[in-house]
Amino acid sequence: MYSPQQIQAVIGSKHAGKIHDATLEHISIDSRKVNHGSNTLFFAIKSEKNDGHNFLEELYKKGTFNFVVTERREFEGSESCNFFLVPDVIEALQELTAHHRKEFNIPVVAITGSNGKTIVKEWLWHLLGNDYHAIRSPKSYNSQVGVPLSVWKMNAQHNLGIFEAGISKPGEMQKIENIIRPTIGVFTNIGPAHEKNFNSERDKIREKLKLFKNCDTVILPADDEKILVEWMKTGYKANLIGWSYRKKGNLNLRKTMEGGLMCQWRGTEFEIIPPFKDEASVENLITSVTIALQLGTDPKNLMERIPGLTQVGMRLEMLEGLNNTQLINDSYSADLSSLQIALDFLDQQTQHKNKTVILSDILEAGVSDDTLYSKVAALCANKGISKVIGIGAHISADRDKFPENSMFFATTEEFLQQLNPADHANESILIKGARVFSFERITKALQRKAHETVLEINLSAVAHNLSFLASLLSGKKIMAMVKAAAYGSGNLEIAKLMEYQRVDYLGVAYTNEGIELRKAGIQTPIMVMNPDPDHFDLLIQYQLEPELFSFQGVQSMISAVERSGNEQPFPVHIKVDTGMHRLGFNPSEIDVLGEILNKQSKLRVASVFSHLSSADDPQFDPFSTHQIKTFTEITAKLESLIGKGFLKHIANTAGAIRFREAAFDMVRLGIGLYGISNVQETDDKLIPTGRLKTHISQIRDITEGETVGYSRRHKAAKNERIATVPVGYADGLPRKLGNGRYSLLVNEQLAPIVGNVCMDMCMIDITGIDCQEGDEVIVFGPEHPIEDMATQLETIPYEVLTGISGRVKRVFYQE
Helix, strand or coil, X not given: XXXXXXXXXXXXXXXXXXXXXXXXXXXXXXXXHCCCHHHEEEECCECCCCEHHHHHHHHHHCCCCEEEECCCCCCCCHHHCEEEECCCHHXXXXXXXXHHHCCCXXXXXXXXXXXXXXXXXXXXHXXXXXXXXXXXXXXXXXXCCHHHHHHCCCCCCCCEEEEEXXXXXXXXXXXXXXXXXXXXXXXXXXXXXXXXXXXXXXXXXXXXXXXXXXXXXXXXXXXXXXXXXXXXXXXXXXXXXXXXXXXXXXXXXXXXXXXXXXXXXXXXXXXXXXXXXXXXXXXXXXXXXXHHHHCCCCXXXXXXXXXXCCXXXXXXXXXXXXXXXXXXXXXXXXXXXXXXXXXXXXXXCCCCCEEEEEEECCCCCCCCHHHHHHHHHHHHHHCXXXXXXXXXXXXXXXHHHCCXXXXXXXXXXXXHXXXXXXXXXXXXXXXXXXXXXXXXXXXXXXXXXXXXXXXXXXXXXXXXXXXXXXXXXXXXXXXXXXXXXXXXXXXXXXXXXXXXXXXXXXXXXXXXXXXXXXXXXXXXXXXXXXXXXXXXXXXXXXXXXXXXXXXXXXXXXXXXXXXXXXXXXXEEEEEECCCCCCCCECHHHHHHHHHHHHHCCCEEEEXXXXXXXXXXXXXXHXXXXXXXXXXXXXXXXXXXXXXXXXXXXXXXXXXXXXXXXXXCCEEEECHHHHCCCCCHHHCXXXXXXXXXXXXXXXXXXXXXXXXXXXHHCEECCCCEEEEEECCCCCCCCCHHHCCCCCEEEECCEEEEXXXXXXCCCEEEECCCCCCCCCCEEEEEECCECHHHHHHHHCCCHHHHHHCCCCCCEEEEEEC
């Protein structure tokens, strides 16, 4: 806890306003996630898209009055706020948390590398068990901002810190090292991430190694010559601990015939059985084991705890529940930091007024139950939680801190015995429990049973893509296209995320799509791109802004506004045709359009826009340039006829990136939000957001000459192993992909489709692939690009995504 005077001294800020007493315990960089107003210090960070200074008044009204800023903003009540004026807000955040770190003399583990940082951190935390009360980075907070937010959570109860450290360009690691000040450094591996920002792989290794310059111990893979060579050049004095398959490390390993690993560590030999087969997971496990051994964990304890490891999804999974409920599944951990993140995610969901939290005991919190559950209750109250269902002896003992209608149970079994799904209807439910409580059983009991083929949507990846694209657009307004169910991804969930990210507009194709969003609580302005004049009254009722592309449409909309009795002009968007010849006013019609708009008072032109037909295709660049020129001339004429004040937009993602002059006032982002790039500039920067996956229903062996599927289209040329998977053309897997034209991914290996694709299933050749019934099968995803399927179908990814059947369950998650 710090006083304003201490904050001012640490970050060297100038002060604006009268310093008043406060106890500052929390810090925040996101105005949407301030949970302890009067005790929070808000850092007003400026980014390409947002400026934290714009939300100071909003925060003040919610009870926050301590702000680190680069400029003071005046608003009613600002005279009672503390403004800490600094040249750079992020640097001030780093300085404060670096100072905070120095208050603690405990072992601190810092993990860097290209991959596996989050997994190693989570597995290490599990392997240490009750040996330490450790503070660890929430999620994957490893950036220039994420690291300070993680380190700030250190308090007197912790006796170990475990933090991730990531970099994207030269010069960043020194700042992170100064904040974490690790005593134990860990290098997982080196890979291609952020490669373009460094002159060479060696330069990237050297930058990462700067994290270790003051460490007592450094742990790394001793068999990786690239890392080892650069380490030897540093001259750092840390004790080097390596793991190796070549008997040149401190932890030496040997694979057994049964799939285990014989380990030799300082004269002790023991065997561990990795619970996962893939090479990356085994490597991450070895790294985690090496750290735990170095921290003094008994090998016997490790052998007992390793079977309990699970794949670290680090994600909040959104599922459809029974009785019109929405489930947020976070059943792998329960601690105060991750609870706050989960409650923030629950708070974003607006389709249900009532919100319930099913929460287990929070283990190893390091504070008294009274203090812990007082904080939990305050967090729940702050987020408007209607009811808490507590499971476990400790939370049950503090039931008086929670709402009166809350319920408490000693065990998960006790709760499941009395569970009646009918008691949970029309609400959003967060299910969050420590692994030992096995809350996955609760999720299963409340989840609506559906087709086992699912389309997973990574909301964190969508948010990343939005942030990256916004960074290229120099502060232009953004319209996020959520038409066609957000390109098959689910318009409501994507719209909620876009609203949370404060985009300026949402775009839908038809009126009913907009009405659905309004009924779900979406407040962001919505443009309807193909409205039916018969629905104009509904547009006005639900405050949906229509695209108008004909004189008939303009007159019909004027009449609808007159019928509505609206006193204020209704916002509309004028579509002009610059050469695509789909919809829009022709250039020759602009004079008449201007005259009509001038004579009426019922409509307000919110924007004038057009559409580039070929912005992603260089061979048509002259035509794109012609369209942009035509649009500039049309909008200039309209401004002269009806006055300025409307937004201008013509560019999708490709248009704005390849033709910067086409960005105008706003850019319409569509397929790029979902990680699909059609321009080279964004190829390696966007993250695919969708994964269509299923599983193996049955495996059978067939002999040479036997046939598979309808019309006996596949005939085995040799003995083969065939798997049946429940995905077919009714799900969006076209028949054209059968008979070897496309392959599905099984345990990281391609398995070609054999025979015809059926309506509800298909068969794949898994000969030589180590798999079994129930194993996951990827139709497309980040590891098996959707572009490959589109190529085989001689189409574009848009068509593939929007062709995924409605019966395929959409599962949304946030990492």
